[in-house]
Amino acid sequence: MKSGPYSIIDEAIIEADTIKLSHKDNDFSIEFSSFTFKNQDWITYTYSLNSENWIKLRPGLNTVTFNNLVPGTYEFKVRAKDYGEFYDEQELTIIIYPPWYFTTWARIMYLVLFVIIAIVIIQQILQRRKTKMELQEHLRAEQINEAKLQFLTNISHDLKTPISLIINPLRKLMRKDKEEERQKLYKIMERNSERILHLLNQLINARKFDQGKIELKYQETEIVSFVNSIISLFEDQIESREIQFKLNHPDTNLMAYIDPNHFDKIIQNLISNAIKFTPQKGTVEVNIGRLEKEDKFYISVRDNGIGIKESELGNIFNRFYQVSNNKSRQFEGTGIGLHLTKTIAELHHGTVKAENNEDQKGCKFIVTAPLGKAHLDKQEIILEPTSAVATKTETLPITSAYVTDELKEITPERNKPTILIVDDDSDTRNYIAAELLSHYNIIKKSNGKLAFPEVVKNLPDLIISDVVMPEMDGITLTRKVKKNINTNHIPVILLTGKTDKETNLEGLDMGADAYLNKPFNIDILKKTVKNLIKNRTLLKNTYSGNQLQEDKIKQVDVKSGDDALLNKFMDVVNKNISNPDLSVEMVASELGISRVHLYRKLKQFTNQSAGELITNIRLKQAADLLISKKINIAEIAYAVGFSSTSKFSTKFKDLYGMPPKNYREKQTQN
Incomplete structure (x- = not known):
């Protein structure tokens, strides 16, 4: 009585009006009768399915079979005809249920799933598009930053020249003028010139660090005296702004492996920023100590200045990033210093972080780096220890006077180089x-x-x-x-x-x-x-610098195998001097050696390649012909193996500094 999970019928088939079947029971037969028991063979039945055309069965046949019906609801109708008269129609509803995965609920689920998948795909497309746009923005920002850094680097190179012409005359004044008050001013000028030079080098180094072109060399350094020597660079700023500056260090002798030539930039940047953002008569405090549990040392620089917004603490180490605090606009910088600080700290296997003070205004920067040298490679270590490294970026010795006006041309003296x-x-x-x-x-x-x-x-x-x-x-x-x-x-x-x-x-x-x-x-x-x-x-007594004098072209004093090779080379070139097709391969073949071996030997003898030497021999011969023979320049060019007079003139000018015609005129006058 069951077709799958469905009850086929709940009453007698004669009284039933609906039959329920599962999708597996879609093959069945229906038998019908007219209750007329006489002349059954004369009764004709016709049926219709879903109100389609009536289908007539042959007389006496009262069964119809259906095979492989698709799931759905079917309205079956049947009627009998006897002696040309139709009896009343009988109807039966047949329901074939689909499998669970084709049910309405399943279709709804499919629709919901499709919508979800479509939403996910659309979100993915939008996310990829957003990511692509962000990547493009990032690349554009990187290109802009690179252009900025390139521009600043170029400016730095240009500024190094005038800095040279400031520091050298200044040091001459410091040497000659011993008046005490002016000496103080000279020292201030010197310190600030060195600070400018430090900033220029910082800009140049920022690009080198980004490109990975700097390799650190570590040496054992006494950190307290090292930091103290850097603080001395800022004495005039501390004094002029009446800043209370404190250096706290429980250890009087703290040794660590650092690169003094680069680690000083970390300290200079942090102290410079602290002084810059600290108000008049403010306080700056530098603390140095050990982190025993982590086997590290730390250096913290604390001030009571304007501080940094919490939302910006994570960005201040980005290159060219500027805080948005309006109070800081009077202290605009390049936005490179902290980025360089972080880079150098990380190269020292350390960290640098910033945080606002809890008990007062201002902020604190903390630098940590490992103690010892277990984290370093042997080739990175310089064995000579140093107790304190002078950090005055680049100092220059006292020099002679600087000439401000263009020098007048002076008649050369014969005895002077x-x-x-x-x-x-x-x-x-x-x-x-x-x-x-x-x-x-x-x-x-x-x-x-x-x-x-x-x-x-x-x-x-x-x-x-x-x-x-x-x-x-x-x-x-x-x-x-x-x-x-x-x-x-x-x-x-x-x-x-x-x-x-x-x-x-x-x-x-x-x-x-x-x-x-x-x-x-x-x-x-x-x-x-x-x-x-x-x-x-x-x-000069043994070598004049001219490897192609006439005697070397025509004759070579053979004293060794190398001299013999050079002699043979000269012979081959001289015999084929007028041949425009003379090539290095031809000469090497005549000498019986490889082109590479010939190149190496000639480079050793003359500091010229074989091709350059052949060209110079031809030009030397041409120079002799220009002086000794009254023939035109084109004939001379062809005589020494040049197939083009323009090429001959260009090569001749490169060697002798003037065209062949001018050379002939000058030599004739001489």
């Missing part, structure tokens, strides 16, 4: 010239493009060049000087405000003989100039 000074800053050019004028002939140029023809023309004994210049920078000038056969013996000193290792290495790779950072030490510069010129003078 000649120095070419190349710098786009006229004050720097004049200052260096004034310092060196008593012992050297001076030539000044404002950039490398103007300086190089002067180098080729006059062959100075030494070049002093800035690195960052318009049109042609110092690195490019050095490269051109060192690759030119007639000038590569000239020593080059590079001066720059860029202190990164990559720039220094690039300059030295180009052949620079010395690299001095701005603000440069004028005494070191003088000594470097003197030593380089002296060394070149000692070498």
Whole structure:
């Protein structure tokens, strides 16, 4: 009586009007009768399902079968026909229930689930779009911050030059003028100049730290005296603002491994901020101690200034972030100091945090770092201990007078070496010239493009060049000087405000003989100039710097296997001097060695590659022909293997500093 969970019928089938079936019982038959027991074979039955067309059965058949009906409600009707007359219709409702997963409730659940999934997908799409926009905003902010930092870094490099020209004359005044009152003013000027230099270096270092270009070198340092030496830099500010400054330290001797050249920036930034945001006659307190349980030391700087909003405590260490407190607008800064402080603290395996004071106005910054050296790699440690490290950023020695006006051209003296000074800053050019004028002939140029023809023309004994210049920078000038056969013996000193290792290495790779950072030490510069010129003078008796004299082109005195190789190289080049297709591969094949081996040997002998040496030999031969033969320049170019007169003129000008025509005229006049 059951079809699945449903009762098929609750009464006699004759009286029933509804039958209920599960979806599994959708194959069934219905039998019907007219209660006319005579002539059954003559009775014809017709039926209809769901009010569709009537279907006639053959006479005498009183059964209809349905197979595989889909779930739903069916209205079954049947009638009998006897002798052309229809009996009354009989109706039966058949309900086939669907499976549970096709029920109305299931469909409602599916709809609800679909709506939920649609909402989740829409939220995900909106969230991704929001995240993408936030990422774009973040990248845009990073680009803006990077542009700001790049701009500030460039400004810092530019400011280092005038700072050099402030500190050096100031130190001369400090040495000569012994009047006590003025000496006090000089010291204030000196301290503040050094503070400006510290800020400039801080801007430059911020970029280096962000790019991961700085490696710390740790040495054992006595922390109390180290911090005390930094506090001395702020004595004039503390005195002028009548600030009550306290340094508390229960330990008189607290040793820890730090990088003194960078850890001092943490202390300077925190003390500078505390003094800046503390009112007149306020208090600043520095506490130094140990955290015994954590095996760390701490340094806290506390003030009673304007404090920081709680909502902004988590952002103040972000780069370029400025607090929104209106009272702080009078103390605007770059927004780099605290970001740099956090970076350096983390590189020291420590932390830095800020919190507002509970018992008074103002805030407190706390720096922690590990004691001992177990957390450090051996290569990061400098073994020499130091009790207190002087932290006056960069000091400069006393120097000679600074020349404020452009120096007048002075007739060169024969017994004096000649120095070419190349710098786009006229004050720097004049200052260096004034310092060196008593012992050297001076030539000044404002950039490398103007300086190089002067180098080729006059062959100075030494070049002093800035690195960052318009049109042609110092690195490019050095490269051109060192690759030119007639000038590569000239020593080059590079001066720059860029202190990164990559720039220094690039300059030295180009052949620079010395690299001095701005603000440069004028005494070191003088000594470097003197030593380089002296060394070149000692070498002149045995080596003139010109690797391509006529005797070396035509004849080589064979004394060793290397000399024999050079002799064969010269023979091959001289025999094929007019062949425009002469190449390094051809020469190497003639000599029976690889191109790499030939390059290495020639670089060792002449400081030139094989291609450069072949070109210079051709140009040397062309120079001789210009003087000795009265033939046109095009014929000379083709005679020495150049297929283009324009290329020949360009190469000739690079080597001799003037076009072939001018060279012939000058040599003819001489």
